[in-house]
Amino acid sequence: MRIVKFDSLESTNKYCEALDLMQVEDFTCYWAIKQTDGIGQRGNHWEAAPGRNLTFSLVLHPTFLPADRQFRLTEAFSLAVLDFIGAIDSIKPIVSIKWPNDIYVAGKKICGTLISARITTQAVSHSNNLAVISSAVCGIGFNVNQTAFPDWVPNPISLGMLTGRHYDLEPLLMQLLHSIEVRYNALREGVDMEQEYLGCLLNLGIAARYKYEEKEIVATITGVDPHGRLLLTAEDGRRLSCGMKEIAWLM
Numbered sequence: 582m583r584i585v586k587f588d589s590l591e592s593t594n595k596y597c598e599a600l601d602l603m604q605v606e607d608f609t610c611y612w613a614i615k616q617t618d619g620i621g622q623r624g625n626h627w628e629a630a631p632g633r634n635l636t637f638s639l640v641l642h643p644t645f646l647p648a649d650r651q652f653r654l655t656e657a658f659s660l661a662v663l664d665f666i667g668a669i670d671s672i673k674p675i676v677s678i679k680w681p682n683d684i685y686v687a688g689k690k691i692c693g694t695l696i697s698a699r700i701t702t703q704a705v706s707h708s709n710n711l712a713v714i715s716s717a718v719c720g721i722g723f724n725v726n727q728t729a730f731p732d733w734v735p736n737p738i739s740l741g742m743l744t745g746r747h748y749d750l751e752p753l754l755m756q757l758l759h760s761i762e763v764r765y766n767a768l769r770e771g772v773d774m775e776q777e778y779l780g781c782l783l784n785l786g787i788a789a790r791y792k793y794e795e796k797e798i799v800a801t802i803t804g805v806d807p808h809g810r811l812l813l814t815a816e817d818g819r820r821l822s823c824g825m826k827e828i829a830w831l832m
Contacts (some may be wrong), residue, residue: 582608582758589615589631591606593638594695594720602699602716605640608765610758612637614750633752634739635727639719639761645769648700652770652809655682655696656778658719661764663781664691665757671744673827677783680802680811685783691736695720725753735831779804790831794822797831 583606590596590613604778615631629636646653660679666676666686676686684692701715706747724739725748740748743797768774779785787800791813799811813821813828 582762584608584612584758585755587611589613589617591616591618592720593720594697597638597640597718597720600696602639602640602642602718605716607640607642608736609640609674610637610754611640612754628725629722629724631726632750635721635723635725635750635757637721637754637756639717639721641717643717643763643765643768644701646714648698648714650713650807651696651698651717652681652805652807653732653774654698654717654719654807656713656774656831657768658721659683659684659760660777660781661761662694662721662723662757665760666691668756668816669740669744671746673738674743674792676781678778678781680805681716681809685736686738686743689779690724691740691743692721692723694722701762703770721757723757725750731755736758753822765778775805788816792829792831793823793827797821 593611593613595618601704602824613636616629616636641654643654649817661679662684663676666672666684672686679690682694682696683690689776689809696719698714698717700712702710702712708731724737726741727739727828728742740746740766764774782805783801785802788799791798791800793800799816802813804812806812811823811828813823815821
């Protein structure tokens with residue numbers, strides 16, 4: 582594990598994407614104390630007060646993962662964050678995953694991740710090639726000591742708001758990276774985390790409101806397919822399979 586620390590970056594993910602990733606050691610962490618233009622899901626801005634939260638990106642080389650199974654990285658990272666939060670004794674509320682990879686505590690968002698992967702073809706035999714993930718940039722924003730957020734940030738919460746404590750960021754980063762490393766190594770060893778991920782999924786089996794095809798619908802999450810698409814059954818009986826940009830939560 583290698584950690585590269587910056588006082589300020591526009592975005593750790595943008596910084597990593599500009600690198601020659603094949604020259605970067607597996608599990609290298611790029612950590613910014615301040616991000617001036619952090620990126621969230623759907624291209625949204627990630628709000629993080631300078632010096633109060635964890636904002637970092639990991640460069641990985643998960644060549645053991647077939648390209649069509651890259652959602653397993655999302656499962657592993659999401660569960661790693663849950664492991665990390667679960668190790669903080671003073672936090673008792675239920676922790677859950679809002680598909681695909683936002684982490685919620687007590688119904689509010691504490692962490693978001695953003696994973697981008699690059700694919701390459703690997704020779705399996707003389708006549709057979711397999712598309713695998715040559716590299717991945719996994720960005721994480723975790724709310725730690727920030728207690729006031731802009732009005733436009735939906736349902737935010739932080740460790741400090743949950744516990745009333747102030748945290749040193751570097752030891753916390755090391756603890757979170759350890760949780761990620763454990764899950765990443767388990768993934769490398771072939772551990773299937775799908776059912777564990779589903780068991781932590783927010784609104785699984787519960788009817789809720791969503792925006793789909795520009796209309797409000799009521800639907801129930803039934804699962805996630807191997808490619809990471811959300812599976813739902815609408816109130817009218819339709820079975821839906823949705824990518825991230827095809828459906829929005831109405832909470």
